[in-house]
Amino acid sequence: MAETERPKTPQAKDESRRKFLKNSGLVAGGLIGGGLLGSLVTSQVKKPADTGNKDTAAKDDNHDMDARTFFSRTDDFETLSAATERLYPKDKNGPGAIELSVPYFIDRQLAGDWGSNAHAYMKGPFPQNQEAAYYEDLDRNQKNQGPNADTQTAAPTPRYQTRMNRGEIFREGIKTMQDQASSKHDKKFAELEGEQMDAILTDLEEGKIRMNGIHSTAFFNLLLQTTIEGAYADPVYGGNRNMAGWKMKEYPGPRMGYLGQIEDEEFAVMKQESLRDYQDMWG
């Protein structure tokens, strides 16, 4: 059985870090580069003064970050929330998208450089031709396989050929869902029965709903991708609240390594640790 407890005090952290380094042979072999060792030393020296309340459980209940910085209308956010919960529902395994703060995760992703396509090629022309639509469909099935299948999100992305950035695609998509709800059922999306929401989501997924400037499948894929990301990304991004997504997945979070455990036949049950815990360890 692997390491089960997360170090509680800075001293314990230092100890576990020392133990790790010793076991790993990094120290013994004299192989830690100057910088790495330097940062270890400073952090050990710095540590006691730096405890603050970082390690108290209080952070788990901090909802200050559950506020919107991208969607201005409550209505839009409620539509988004309801949709993500249909994609990733609460069940006997644990919380669904809403309890995991997935909608806030998505809101913040859209407010940031990913939402505004900072690293994507966004020069025109943008021919919205049939060919592009064809690949959008084709692509959905292909991205579950291939060399990166295990290192990429399960939700596939179609060939991106729209002038809208991701934030704009979400606004357009959410408006589409709302329009569908009101025209089909004369209700707000979030007020629909589950099956009614699923029918709209399925239509989007299958490309049956016309959207402006983007294939509805492409929007659906983005929605699904970000929902999964929000359930399982490090809590620093606002989703995966209390690391409950990781708990359901029996995923421990970032660790220095598993040199001592990699050969174990037995499944290792570990307590979850976050990026913050990991960085704290380095100081």
Next chain:
Amino acid sequence: MAKKLKKVDVVVVGSGWAGGIVSAEAAKAGYKVVTLERGKPVDRQDYIGVKDELRYTDRYEMMQNLAPETITSRNNLDEEALPVRTRKEMMAGTDLGGGSVHWAGATYRWKPIDFELRSKTIERYGEKKIQEGMFIRDWGITYDEMEPYYDKWEKTAGISGEPDPLGDKRSNDWPNPPMKESPAVKLFKDTTKKMGYHPYQVASANLSQSYKNPDGETLAQCMFCSFCTQYGCDFGAKSDPLVTVIPTALKTGNCEIRTHSYVRRVLHENGKATGVMYVDLRTGLEYIQPADVVVLGAFAFTNNRLLHLSKIGEPYNPETRKGVIGRNYNGQFGITFLGARGFFEKKKFNLFMGAGALGGTLSDFAGDNFDHTDLDFINGGGIELRQYGHGPIATNAVPKGTKNWGPEFKEKSLHYTNRSLVVWYTMATMSWWHNYTSLDPTYTDDFGDPLLRITYKYTDHDRAMAKFGIEKCTEIMKEMGADIVDPDEVPEEFDHVYDGGHYAGGVSMGEDPETSAVNNYLQMWDMENLFVVGGSAFPQFGGHHPTATIGALSYRASEGIINYLKDPKLLTQPKKAAANA
């Protein structure tokens, strides 16, 4: 107006394995080297505390920023190419050390037949076996001639591995023993052995023990931290240029590395390269760096594009099938790496643990290790099971037929997270008359220069080989005891997703200047003081991961560059090759 700088002996574009090795070797030999890198300066400190799946795996933190420059892509000659806009659709490295930092580290020598594919195929199966339109050729160098360069690179990188029972002649063992075996890898090896195959541990650039390389650089032991492919290693345990050739180059005092330096042209006069023109991306100022020898080690895309932009060599024209720059574009993406996924009810693996190159493999269906008489393809590939260390966002496989969202998806994806394994075929690809690079007529980069355009489609040959591999992988997965086995599907057509970073060719090597751009020292036939180094030189792609071969070719090129600096001339004499090679 570009500012002209002081002339140096060698200017190198790119700082990955290709550019890094050449920089180190030329600097060690006493030559003054300037290495230009478009990305930012980084070292191991940048990779401490960044075990963050969203940022690195999903948002491609270490990949080229595509906003200023990307490639365009189409399948057919009569189509309009469209830009590859997002990093999900294309992975290429940037920053010091390039893609050679975020690689996984799976290491293979290519097989003797890869280097003599044309003549060996004809020898064993006759001329007819080579399909019409297939541009394959002998490289102008044999495996035996490559061997010492492989050996040199493996020692620099401290590769950890065990012998391939079906392997080829080697002068030395791998410098380090193989990595530890996880239960999943063990299951693959035990099962395939029982099936009569010859499995062995994937040789890795994740080091199995601490190691000092011949240049005096020290590497640490891999911790199986599982944040490896698409990440830099915080322990200095993954062999990459940042912990090997770059410090080696710098400590000679002969090499200066300039980051944020985006090279736009190779300058030339009277058939000789005179230097390069680049822009400092922070200031926008243009510089000319003159040099006696110019080396492009800027990855397949940039190597192709700079030659097209600088009007060096005759561009390939698919209508006439003449010209060399852009010809023989190839690679492993899309249809390669297909196989089968298995779901296990009773077994549970620690799949969140792992390392980039942790895995088992076998060569029974690689190269010409199996009879192709009744097969409608040539060459082959490795069969691999890898345990990268699976992130929670990425690991959501569910059996075919399961809806990919909603309650059933959640239930099953959680259930199978640590119960699903993949075996795949790392198959070779051939070059074809219709697959090539050129400049795009429509789309440009931030400076107004045309983007590189890739024209690429699959062939029946690709599909036949993929189908064969999927069948073999499916059999293995069944034998491994999976309760559900889902074979991959053979895609109809290339979907313009450039995944995996194995893109190659376009500045291919050979013996005949009619069909090849560089000789076996990667020296341009048309411009003897210009060397184009990297996978761009592959005439066709072998059946394994490429980087060891890139490393070996870089040592070969370094030797050529040093020889050229001593005695400037064409280093090999051209020969007339068979038509359409």
